[in-house]
Amino acid sequence: MAGATLTSVAGCLNNGGSSGTPDDGTGTSESQGPLKRVAVEDTTIVVELSAEADVDQVNLIQPNGELFGKRDVAAGAQQVSFEIGTSYEPGEYRVVALKGEESVVETSLPIQPSLTIIEMGIGRNQPEKMWDDSSDEIAEEAFVTVENQGSGPDAITKLLFLGDVPYPSDEEGTNYANNEDVSGIYDPLSDSEVSEVIVAAGDQVTIYSSRSPFAFVPGSGTSCKDEQQSGQFELILERPVEEAQLTKNYSIQYSASTEADNCEITISES
16 A cells, blocks of 8 residues: 655765765755765665775664664675664664774664544545445445655554444444454455554555444444434554554534434544
């Protein structure tokens, strides 16, 4: 769902008086010194060295000052990388190139995700936003579009709907809110529930529910009645970076219906 995205963050390159060329807006910055390019690609920090670079090791230092990792630079090699995944500590990282025990050049790299919920909708109301499948299954599910406007990767590890929805994610419905083994996220490509969806820096991805939060189930959540109903629900996205949650509140209205599963649903941001 998320395509490969490149995000480069320029730092000050201390290379004997030469400084890095400012980012030209294309997502890549270059330098005339040994560190030609430092960038975050998906969940990996990529360090490109110039052909003339006389270094034999590159270290990555975490925001707390501790060593994240080190990479030996083989003769003729012009690139090393560090896989940071989605459980890293956000903040200012330092990339240090060394010759023997001596630091040759260093640059800083701020890595901080910033996720925003762009849109949320129900399959029964917006089937064109869902994957291709039977209309009955799509009608019960939801989609959520998320954008990462930051400089580092993140992931969505759980999708929750709590409150006045037909089939909520807590004990009033599917009861997986506190189950670490259930994400509530459906992946159309594998046709299965997945543990996470990675959102690279600069990416916008759409995730889908897998536990039918808008299915009318007798004895659970909200059912249709003879009169109109209104309520509130909370959309919660759990993410591993900083173990934080991304939330948004919505108003929900149910039209009157003589059948418990045949009313119209309208949602709007609270």
